[in-house]
Amino acid sequence: MVNSKVSYTHGFKEELSYLFPFNEKRNVFDTEIAAYLLNPSRKSYSLSSLFPLYLGEGLSFEKEEELLPKILSLGRILKKKIEEENLDKILYEVELPLSHVLSETEIVGIKVDRKKLIEIRNELRKRVIEIVKEISDISGFSINPASPKQVSYLLFEKLGLPRIKKTKSGYSTDQETLFKLRELHPVVDKILEFREINKLLTTYFEVLPKLVDENDRIHTKFIQTGTATGRLASREPNLQNIPIRSEIGKKVRESFIAEDGFVLGSFDYSQIELRILAHFSKDERLIKAFREGKDIHRETASGIFGVPPDKVTKSLRRKAKTINYGIIYGMSPHGLAKELGISDTEAKRYIDRYFERFSGVRKFIDELIEKAKKNGYVETILGRKRYVPELNSKNHNTRKLGERIAINSPIQGSGADIIKIAMVNVWRKLRGKKSRIVLQIHDELLVEIKEEEADEVKEIVKREMENTLSLDVPVIVDAGIGKNWLECKT
DNA sequence: CCTGACTCGC
DNA sequence: ATGCGAGTCAGGA
Numbered sequence: 001m002v003n004s005k006v007s008y009t010h011g012f013k014e015e016l017s018y019l020f021p022f023n024e025k026r027n028v029f030d031t032e033i034a035a036y037l038l039n040p041s042r043k044s045y046s047l048s049s050l051f052p053l054y055l056g057e058g059l060s061f062e063k064e065e066e067l068l069p070k071i072l073s074l075g076r077i078l079k080k081k082i083e084e085e086n087l088d089k090i091l092y093e094v095e096l097p098l099s100h101v102l103s104e105t106e107i108v109g110i111k112v113d114r115k116k117l118i119e120i121r122n123e124l125r126k127r128v129i130e131i132v133k134e135i136s137d138i139s140g141f142s143i144n145p146a147s148p149k150q151v152s153y154l155l156f157e158k159l160g161l162p163r164i165k166k167t168k169s170g171y172s173t174d175q176e177t178l179f180k181l182r183e184l185h186p187v188v189d190k191i192l193e194f195r196e197i198n199k200l201l202t203t204y205f206e207v208l209p210k211l212v213d214e215n216d217r218i219h220t221k222f223i224q225t226g227t228a229t230g231r232l233a234s235r236e237p238n239l240q241n242i243p244i245r246s247e248i249g250k251k252v253r254e255s256f257i258a259e260d261g262f263v264l265g266s267f268d269y270s271q272i273e274l275r276i277l278a279h280f281s282k283d284e285r286l287i288k289a290f291r292e293g294k295d296i297h298r299e300t301a302s303g304i305f306g307v308p309p310d311k312v313t314k315s316l317r318r319k320a321k322t323i324n325y326g327i328i329y330g331m332s333p334h335g336l337a338k339e340l341g342i343s344d345t346e347a348k349r350y351i352d353r354y355f356e357r358f359s360g361v362r363k364f365i366d367e368l369i370e371k372a373k374k375n376g377y378v379e380t381i382l383g384r385k386r387y388v389p390e391l392n393s394k395n396h397n398t399r400k401l402g403e404r405i406a407i408n409s410p411i412q413g414s415g416a417d418i419i420k421i422a423m424v425n426v427w428r429k430l431r432g433k434k435s436r437i438v439l440q441i442h443d444e445l446l447v448e449i450k451e452e453e454a455d456e457v458k459e460i461v462k463r464e465m466e467n468t469l470s471l472d473v474p475v476i477v478d479a480g481i482g483k484n485w486l487e488c489k490t
Numbered sequence: 491c492c493t494g495a496c497t498c499g500c
Numbered sequence: 501a502t503g504c505g506a507g508t509c510a511g512g513a
Contacts, residue, residue, distance in 0.1 A: 144509095144510080146508085146509055146510070147509075147510055147511080148494085148495050148496070148509090148510080149495090149510070149511075150510090167494080167495070168494070168495090169494070169495085172495080172496095173495085173496085174495075174496060174497085175496080175497075195496080195497080196497090198508090198509090199496080199497055199498070199507095199508080200497095200498085202507085202508055202509075203497085203498070203506095203507060203508060204498090207507085207508095223505095226505080226506095227504060227505065228504075229503080229504060229505095231500085231504060231505075232505095233504085233505055233506070234505085234506080235505095235506060235507085236506095237506090237507085238498085238499085238505080238506045238507065240498095240499060240500075240505075240506080241497090241498045241499035241500085241505080241506065241507085242498080242499070243498060243499075244498095244499075245498085245499090249498080273500095325502085325503095326502060327502095328502085328503070329502035329503045329504095330502060330503070331502035331503090332501075332502075334501065335501065335502045336502080338501080338502095339502080397501080400501090401503095404502065404503065405503075407503085408502085408503040408504080409503080409504090411503085412500090412503065412504065415500095416504095441499075441500065442499080442500045442504085442505090443500065444500085
């Protein structure tokens, strides 16, 4: 970058979408991504918000001829700041190349089985109408079950069911609450069923068929400056929250398919965040378990509950899994208690035991929070920063939130760093082939693979993903192949 | 038009 | 009151 002319852009990915085919353009400096790396917590990275921030003046819309000079000044200022904060490597080697990958991924899109979506949509429309009728028949009241207010009115005022949880405006009717009420009145199950079906119907089955292009492909937009941790976000539609758990949800996933002559390959990092925790904390037991290829939740259960690994029951393993992920999210004993349905003191015992057995993790977390308080920010494995002003709050809850942010962001953000590098490397390796990355879902890449290239591409993607960065523990990628996304499940 | 409640994913 | 998101709807402005 030193000796060559730099082109300044604002919204490089969008600019690239006009430049098909995708020759990698270098010597670019993007003001939007630069501002994001300098502070990923901002609400907006629009020029009109960056000009006053970095140039000390507003964007005058009457004087369009001043726009380009202003972008140039902004670019030069940001470039200096990026270098001062040692963010140049992540900008030039990760985010800007990634803009190419994302631009192409958006344009390529992903194919759906439009007919199947429409068929299921029509079934679910009928079912939703039936359920509304059933709710009325069972309870004697006609309500709109999509209205929490009306559901609350029915359950608590008309049927007199116990009020379990409050919201700002009244009594909660969320899933957790309804599960507790289902034995008390048959209408509760109907409301739960309505909620599940209506959610999937309105969010996916009604929407996706409207978004297909002439080849039945759907094109999401990846937001590269949308999260405080460095993750991507996806919108219009969000393809990072396609259902997988419920039976009807699986049908959505089943509707994402490969083009004729292609298969879909799903490649997902196995427990990447826990491996990053092991790497950062250097905790001996955690590192040993991963190096020996152990089932980490089983090992954790064994440590916490004091039973040999082969005597760990499913229930104990599930508890340990919740604790493992709870640690990453900075969960309190109270939160863990609620999640596991145990007492606060019991939950505290579990957490104390965890930190006894994994003392490296305790030390790491303490030092992380100390460092965050001292520096004002936390960093990922690549030096991506996130400021944590919450740690200086006078409000206890806000400070606690700051601690959770300080714990979670380096872990979640490092996961984002790793998969972003992998995407760039995979994309470069796939040049000249027919196979293409079609989605990224935080720790998973979905690749549409030309059948003839299957063996080779599977090998490339797995290898590139597993070898982005060298951690103190192995990085493992699980791969699955299928004609639709659900089939790829490993 | 925005906010709250809710639910989908990692 | 466990981290990070997006989308839907109802209901009120």
